Amino acid sequence: MSTDIGEFTDQEYKYGFTTDLDTDIVPRGLNEDVIRLISGKKNEPAWLLDWRLEAYRKWVKKPEPRWQNVHYDPIDYQDISYYAAPKPKKSLASLNEVDPEVRAMFDKLGISLAEQERLSGVTVAVDAVVDSVSVATTFKKKLAEVGVIFCSFSEAVQNHPDLVQKYLGSVVSNQDNFFAALNAAVFTDGSFCYIPKGVHCPMELSTYFRINAADTGQFERTLIIAEEGSYVSYLEGCTAPMRDKNQLHAAVVELVALEGAVIKYSTVQNWYPGDAQGRGGIYNFVTKRGLCAGANSKISWTQVETGSAITWKYPGVILQGDGSVGEFYSVALTANYQQADTGSKMVHLGKNTRSSIISKTVSADHGQSTYRGLVQIHDTAIGARNYTQCDSLLMGKDSGASTFPYIEVKHPSAKVEHEASTSKIGEDQLFYCRQRGIPEEEATIMIVNGFCREVFKTLPMEFAVEAQRLLSVSLEGSIG
Amino acid sequence: MILKIENLRAKVGDKEILRGVNLELPLGQVHAIMGPNGSGKSTLAQVLAGREEYTVTGRVLFDGEDLLTQTPEARAFMGLFLAFQYPVELPGVGNLYFLRTALNSVRKQRGLEALDAVDFLAFAQKRMDLVEMDRSLMSRSVNEGFSGGEKKRNEILQLAILEPKLAILDETDSGLDIDALRTVAKAVNALRGPDRTLLLITHYQRLLDYIVPDQVHVMTEGQIVRSGGKDLALELEHDGYLADAPDHTLPVGGTP
Numbered sequence: 001m002s003t004d005i006g007e008f009t010d011q012e013y014k015y016g017f018t019t020d021l022d023t024d025i026v027p028r029g030l031n032e033d034v035i036r037l038i039s040g041k042k043n044e045p046a047w048l049l050d051w052r053l054e055a056y057r058k059w060v061k062k063p064e065p066r067w068q069n070v071h072y073d074p075i076d077y078q079d080i081s082y083y084a085a086p087k088p089k090k091s092l093a094s095l096n097e098v099d100p101e102v103r104a105m106f107d108k109l110g111i112s113l114a115e116q117e118r119l120s121g122v123t124v125a126v127d128a129v130v131d132s133v134s135v136a137t138t139f140k141k142k143l144a145e146v147g148v149i150f151c152s153f154s155e156a157v158q159n160h161p162d163l164v165q166k167y168l169g170s171v172v173s174n175q176d177n178f179f180a181a182l183n184a185a186v187f188t189d190g191s192f193c194y195i196p197k198g199v200h201c202p203m204e205l206s207t208y209f210r211i212n213a214a215d216t217g218q219f220e221r222t223l224i225i226a227e228e229g230s231y232v233s234y235l236e237g238c239t240a241p242m243r244d245k246n247q248l249h250a251a252v253v254e255l256v257a258l259e260g261a262v263i264k265y266s267t268v269q270n271w272y273p274g275d276a277q278g279r280g281g282i283y284n285f286v287t288k289r290g291l292c293a294g295a296n297s298k299i300s301w302t303q304v305e306t307g308s309a310i311t312w313k314y315p316g317v318i319l320q321g322d323g324s325v326g327e328f329y330s331v332a333l334t335a336n337y338q339q340a341d342t343g344s345k346m347v348h349l350g351k352n353t354r355s356s357i358i359s360k361t362v363s364a365d366h367g368q369s370t371y372r373g374l375v376q377i378h379d380t381a382i383g384a385r386n387y388t389q390c391d392s393l394l395m396g397k398d399s400g401a402s403t404f405p406y407i408e409v410k411h412p413s414a415k416v417e418h419e420a421s422t423s424k425i426g427e428d429q430l431f432y433c434r435q436r437g438i439p440e441e442e443a444t445i446m447i448v449n450g451f452c453r454e455v456f457k458t459l460p461m462e463f464a465v466e467a468q469r470l471l472s473v474s475l476e477g478s479i480g
Numbered sequence: 481m482i483l484k485i486e487n488l489r490a491k492v493g494d495k496e497i498l499r500g501v502n503l504e505l506p507l508g509q510v511h512a513i514m515g516p517n518g519s520g521k522s523t524l525a526q527v528l529a530g531r532e533e534y535t536v537t538g539r540v541l542f543d544g545e546d547l548l549t550q551t552p553e554a555r556a557f558m559g560l561f562l563a564f565q566y567p568v569e570l571p572g573v574g575n576l577y578f579l580r581t582a583l584n585s586v587r588k589q590r591g592l593e594a595l596d597a598v599d600f601l602a603f604a605q606k607r608m609d610l611v612e613m614d615r616s617l618m619s620r621s622v623n624e625g626f627s628g629g630e631k632k633r634n635e636i637l638q639l640a641i642l643e644p645k646l647a648i649l650d651e652t653d654s655g656l657d658i659d660a661l662r663t664v665a666k667a668v669n670a671l672r673g674p675d676r677t678l679l680l681i682t683h684y685q686r687l688l689d690y691i692v693p694d695q696v697h698v699m700t701e702g703q704i705v706r707s708g709g710k711d712l713a714l715e716l717e718h719d720g721y722l723a724d725a726p727d728h729t730l731p732v733g734g735t736p
């Protein structure tokens with residue numbers, strides 16, 4: 001680069017504020033009593049408590065994984081509070097009764113809890129989750145008219161226990177991995193969506209996660225079930241206050257697509273990334289998996305990861321139904337001392353299943369980005385195909401990128417293609433833009449946005465704009 | 481004088497590429513620089529535009545202001561434009577978006593309001609017609625997958641949109657077939673005017689049949705060795721660039 005990539009001096013993380021909410025926090029530490037307490041607070045059925053306890057007992061025996069290409073000091077799991085809930089003034093009969101301070105917090109985040117169409121004409125239903133609980137879900141009635149269930153996980157446990165019991169843990173079991181087991185033991189809330197047979201969900205569904213309380217972890221769980229021939233597009237956004245101490249976010253997302261169903265799941269992750277010296281920030285250790293259970297079903301993940309001190313996740317798809325399709329589009333940006341080890345897992349079981357993985361990583365300052373992917377073609381997956389493309393862009397001499405593609409093929413008819421590239425922002429490209437009167441910083445952002453375009457264009461319009469804006473904000477301090 | 485170059489030298493490492501260039505370009509004129517491959521023509525263009533990889537000494541005044549201390553973008557704001565010999569590809573950056581960003585950035589410096597997408601499109605379409613640019617190229621990424629000719633046309637489109645005071649065209653004719661050359665020349669001629677100076681860099685005299693220059697300069701080995709009227713180009717065509725340089729026996733280039 002013509003100009004050194006400077007230190008990330010005063011990057012603006014505009015979501016770094018805290019809100020003074022009256023919060024009900026369980027004392028730090030984890031044991032079976034804490035789990036009983038959480039389950040009791042949520043008035044859960046016995047089977048769910050048992051499921052949690054089983055997960056906990058597995059978890060205590062599991063070693064914490066160390067194979068990932070990220071570095072952090074050991075987490076003291078007894079120093080985290082596992083439940084924090086803004087105290088409701090009373091139980092909510094309608095959205096108008098949402099605590100004004102909670103509403104103001106969401107307004108400040110740019111998330112409207114009012115049930116109105118957005119400027120773009122797109123209607124988005126929002127489930128707002130603060131710390132451990134869902135505080136509001138919009139458009140519930142309107143969605144119910146077509147049979148779509150969209151509510152907090154806790155509500156689903158109360159109102160739709162059969163569905164929850166049938167599908168909870170069916171894609172990510174309560175002992176899947178260390179963090180998934182921890183989540184199963186202590187998860188507090190999240191979103192639940194059920195799209196009935198043949199229904200094209202009439203609006204975008206979204207969950208907005210906000211960590212507010214200090215010294216807590218956030219362990220949410222999302223479950224989406226798309227019945228035969230249905231369609232849903234689901235968006236997820238996240239932010240957290242600036243704090244010197246790291247906070248753990250260990251979520252689980254399970255998606256189930258039955259025959260011919262389509263689930264599109266988009267994430268714009270902007271948890272607090274830590275400061276220029278690498279202090280603070282969220283540890284984002286998440287398990288996300290979809291099951292294409294039915295023939296010709298499709299699950300598509302898009303993620304834009306600009307936040308978090310450490311991002312560690314591999315949204316994947318199990319392609320069980322014949323002819324089912326799995327897609328993964330990812331942009332992961334690491335600046336300052338951020339680290340990301342992310343990618344996808346595509347497990348082909350059914351015939352003629354197809355998957356594609358498009359991963360773009362951008363590393364600036366001391367940022368370290370790793371793509372790690374697994375493509376597994378089982379002996380039943382006749383005619384399966386995968387296409388993987390991983391592109392890394394490096395900005396600054398202390399940044400790094402690595403690629404670990406794992407491919408296991410057990411059927412000779414499989415076609416697996418893998419392409420990878422690593423590049424620096426071209427001196428030629430920058431000079432060309434600058435010669436046309438586009439200043440260096442703007443030119444850099446333009447080139448990076450161009451590099452990510454293939455992924456951004458899979459996002460719904462509003463989110464694509466937001467993703468580009470986030471990328472610009474994250475890069476601003478690291479140029480020139 | 482829009483441009484006054486005095487004893488301009490440029491080095492990469494120990495290699496001196498420009499070895500004392502002197503040149504004056506009056507406002508409103510068209511000048512051509514001819515010379516064999518490797519004589520330093522593109523280096524001159526790049527140095528004037530602010531490319532940072534060269535160690536540069538000497539003095540250049542642009543419209544009376546010191547040019548060499550300015551950043552590339554500042555030079556663009558002052559009104560300097562370079563049509564690149566090898567236009568650069570910007571994957572994922574839409575052509576139209578790129579052009580609008582560039583124009584609005586320049587307009588901002590000139591104290592003008594930004595054009596919105598609709599106004600810009602109307603303006604850009606007129607300019608596209610001028611260079612007979614295929615509309616479908618506008619929705620593609622900048623230069624990505626463009627043919628050689630399409631890239632050159634795109635450079636001229638950018639010139640037409642940014643309306644600079646001084647445009648340097650580096651080998652805009654190479655890679656163009658005769659029809660494309662005519663179209664591009666027509667567009668360039670339409671962009672001539674009393675407030676704009678053009679500097680054409682070429683090693684073929686062919687271009688100068690279509691864009692007739694006020695003056696022709698010859699560059700060899702990093703220096704302007706001859707200057708003359710438009711007939712100089714024809715003379716070079718016949719005798720080769722180095723006819724007047726006795727220590728060289730082999731003329732280089734000169735004929736298409």
Ligand SMILES: Nc1ncnc2c1ncn2[C@@H]1O[C@H](COP(=O)(O)OP(=O)(O)O)[C@@H](O)[C@H]1O
Binds near residue numbers: 495515524
């Ligand atoms: N960045 C560079 N590094 C090393 N050599 C260069 C560089 N730029 C130009 N040169 C050399 O300088 C000479 C002049 O090149 P150039 O200006 O491109 O000539 P022309 O445009 O007249 O063909 C050539 O020998 C070329 O290899």
Ligand SMILES: [Mg+2]
Binds near residue numbers: 521523565650651
């Ligand atoms: Mg050249």
